[in-house]
Amino acid sequence: MIRLRVRLVLLPLGIFLLCGCGNGGWQSVETDRLIIHYKKDSFAEKNLAEVVADYEDSIRAAERLLPQVRLEGKVKVYLHEHLEKLGYARAAAREVHFRYDREFRLTSMHEFLHIFLHRLNPQVPLRFEEGVCRVHEVRTVRAGSGAVQVPLVQLGKRAAPSMWRLDQIFLDHYSSDEEGNLAAAFVAFAMQEHGEGPFWNFYGSLRKREWRPAIENYFGQDIHTVEARFVNFMKRIPDPPGA
Numbered sequence: 001m002i003r004l005r006v007r008l009v010l011l012p013l014g015i016f017l018l019c020g021c022g023n024g025g026w027q028s029v030e031t032d033r034l035i036i037h038y039k040k041d042s043f044a045e046k047n048l049a050e051v052v053a054d055y056e057d058s059i060r061a062a063e064r065l066l067p068q069v070r071l072e073g074k075v076k077v078y079l080h081e082h083l084e085k086l087g088y089a090r091a092a093a094r095e096v097h098f099r100y101d102r103e104f105r106l107t108s109m110h111e112f113l114h115i116f117l118h119r120l121n122p123q124v125p126l127r128f129e130e131g132v133c134r135v136h137e138v139r140t141v142r143a144g145s146g147a148v149q150v151p152l153v154q155l156g157k158r159a160a161p162s163m164w165r166l167d168q169i170f171l172d173h174y175s176s177d178e179e180g181n182l183a184a185a186f187v188a189f190a191m192q193e194h195g196e197g198p199f200w201n202f203y204g205s206l207r208k209r210e211w212r213p214a215i216e217n218y219f220g221q222d223i224h225t226v227e228a229r230f231v232n233f234m235k236r237i238p239d240p241p242g243a
């Protein structure tokens with residue numbers, strides 16, 4: 001294995017290490033928080049300073065949202081030129097994967113949030129965790145002849161009213177944007193109940209199958225009352241623009 005290490009100074013990011021490792025063809029660059037992997041001659045390699053700055057910004061944004069979470073060790077970032085999804089996280093392995101090529105580069109903090117949330121409580125049902133990652137996000141939606149930015153919480157209203165149930169939100173899997181956005185709507189509902197501080201305590205108390213007691217404890221109401229209030233919350237969300 002050829003191991004090449006070059007020290008260089010990149011202002012204002014300080015010193016980082018470049019390491020060309022024979023690891024599945026991946027090269028890597030290491031910062032205080034990240035080990036960023038990219039392929040030789042890739043778009044990422046050609047724009048490495050920007051890559052480092054962008055992903056350092058993203059993980060710092062996640063840190064600001066969850067300052068109580070301390071990660072042990074560095075997060076491994078993988079930048080793919082060919083990736084079907086735009087990005088995904090493997091939280092237990094502390095890995096985030098992104099599409100990063102000339103046409104599209106995903107650099108949002110969303111995948112990093114999965115790493116922080118898994119560290120905070122790995123027992124949270126995955127659909128609810130996805131909702132937390134989406135609660136502050138927006139998406140560009142076509143409306144008439146133009147385009148508008150719409151909060152994903154609002155897009156959650158596109159889920160059929162028959163889905164506005166807690167057993168649709170506290171599931172340990174998700175496969176569609178609609179499911180994630182509906183979960184984001186419940187997260188917004190829960191955050192406005194007591195504010196973000198108590199919300200994170202609630203988050204820490206959730207368990208994959210035994211999520212009902214944590215909800216009753218947090219809201220101080222039985223599960224049916226909480227669900228009825230959530231349905232009212234959904235009804236008050238303005239219908240999102242576009243189809």
Ligand SMILES: [Zn+2]
Pocket residue numbers: 110111114130133
């Ligand atoms: Zn996600």
